[in-house]
Amino acid sequence: MRWMWVTMLLWLSAVSGLAHAQSSGSATLDAVRARGVLVCGVAGNIPGFSLPDSQGVMRGLDADGCRAVAAAALGDANKVRFVPLTTTNRFTALQSAEVDILVRDTTWTLGREAGLGLLFAGVNYYDGTAFMVKKSLAVDSATMLDGATICVQPGTSTELAIADFFRAHTLKFSSVTIQDLQEIHSAFLAGRCDAYSTDGSQLAGYRTTLPNPNEFVILPEIISKEPLGPMVRKGDDKWFDIVRWTFSAQVAAEELGVDSSNVDGFGSTSNADIRRLLGSDGDLGRQLGLAPDFAAVVVKSVGNYGEEWRRDIGPMGLDRGLNRLWTKGGLQYAPPLR
Numbered sequence: 001m002r003w004m005w006v007t008m009l010l011w012l013s014a015v016s017g018l019a020h021a022q023s024s025g026s027a028t029l030d031a032v033r034a035r036g037v038l039v040c041g042v043a044g045n046i047p048g049f050s051l052p053d054s055q056g057v058m059r060g061l062d063a064d065g066c067r068a069v070a071a072a073a074l075g076d077a078n079k080v081r082f083v084p085l086t087t088t089n090r091f092t093a094l095q096s097a098e099v100d101i102l103v104r105d106t107t108w109t110l111g112r113e114a115g116l117g118l119l120f121a122g123v124n125y126y127d128g129t130a131f132m133v134k135k136s137l138a139v140d141s142a143t144m145l146d147g148a149t150i151c152v153q154p155g156t157s158t159e160l161a162i163a164d165f166f167r168a169h170t171l172k173f174s175s176v177t178i179q180d181l182q183e184i185h186s187a188f189l190a191g192r193c194d195a196y197s198t199d200g201s202q203l204a205g206y207r208t209t210l211p212n213p214n215e216f217v218i219l220p221e222i223i224s225k226e227p228l229g230p231m232v233r234k235g236d237d238k239w240f241d242i243v244r245w246t247f248s249a250q251v252a253a254e255e256l257g258v259d260s261s262n263v264d265g266f267g268s269t270s271n272a273d274i275r276r277l278l279g280s281d282g283d284l285g286r287q288l289g290l291a292p293d294f295a296a297v298v299v300k301s302v303g304n305y306g307e308e309w310r311r312d313i314g315p316m317g318l319d320r321g322l323n324r325l326w327t328k329g330g331l332q333y334a335p336p337l338r
């Protein structure tokens with residue numbers, strides 16, 4: 001009888017030890033692995049960022065950001081469930097753990113980080129607020145918009161940027177606030193507002209979807225800084241590390257000339273940065289709680305940052321601008337992966 005108890009206790013402690021060993025130290029990573037799929041909050045309706053293609057496959061820079069994290073965490077870039085979110089419900093969806101990560105054209109601001117219990121893990125697109133008008137309005141500068149009505153979505157940093165701009169130029173405006181993207185587009189096209197304002201990349205993407213893009217002008221002023229990036233909940237630092245360093249690995253891969261087509265060919269390279277990135281040397285993957293070759297899997301299946309850019313944003317005809325690598329005059333710069 002006594003032996004039975006001892007055996008049972010030993011068994012219990014072994015099982016709990018096992019369970020402990022299996023926990024990654026990140027509640028989110030554990031949940032993602034148990035589920036076998038990453039749940040990623042996106043917009044789902046923005047060309048270049050997240051929009052289903054004709055086959056229903058979610059495409060874009062944000063969608064690929066989700067895929068990269070799935071590749072890192074699960075070893076499979078396709079294990080992603082995309083959850084479309086609006087500008088107003090995006091933060092609660094992340095706070096309530098309805099999604100594991102939010103990659104939704106969301107601007108990194110102090111207020112959002114300090115006030116919402118959320119963290120930005122990087123900048124996948126340096127953007128800025130811009131205005132679009134009909135060419136027939138004969139306006140070629142935002143400073144000519146005195147008295148204009150402006151269509152804008154609620155809950156966005158765009159609202160604040162517009163108010164600041166008009167105040168700084170002592171100009172007047174009235175805003176028409178519309179949540180739904182289709183509705184705001186229809187309102188703008190129907191002339192309910194003189195200008196439509198949002199992130200410049202969104203305007204450029206939207207313009208390409210119009211049957212007559214030449215009848216629309218994006219005004220030259222970029223009136224605010226809108227660094228967009230992936231967000232996670234505060235309190236799961238290991239998950240934050242995974243999201244931050246997965247993106248950094250993609251930027252580092254571009255810096256190092258490692259891409260999806262050549263990533264398998266570096267087995268005998270003597271370049272120490274490439275060896276660490278791909279897991280041939282060092283233990284970067286283990287430190288993140290991931291496989292040693294996590295970055296190789298990410299780059300092979302999703303690409304480096306530049307490949308993503310060319311695939312997702314390139315077709316919209318946007319200049320890479322601030323999103324070039326720092327070595328090419330841009331702001332994209334990977335901290336050392338070592």
Ligand SMILES: N[C@@H](CCC(=O)N[C@@H](CS)C(=O)NCC(=O)O)C(=O)O
Binds near residue numbers: 153155
């Ligand atoms: N980056 C700004 C603006 C975001 C924003 O306005 N996004 C719009 C641009 S199109 C959007 O997501 N629209 C799609 C939708 O609301 O369904 C923010 O974080 O507040």
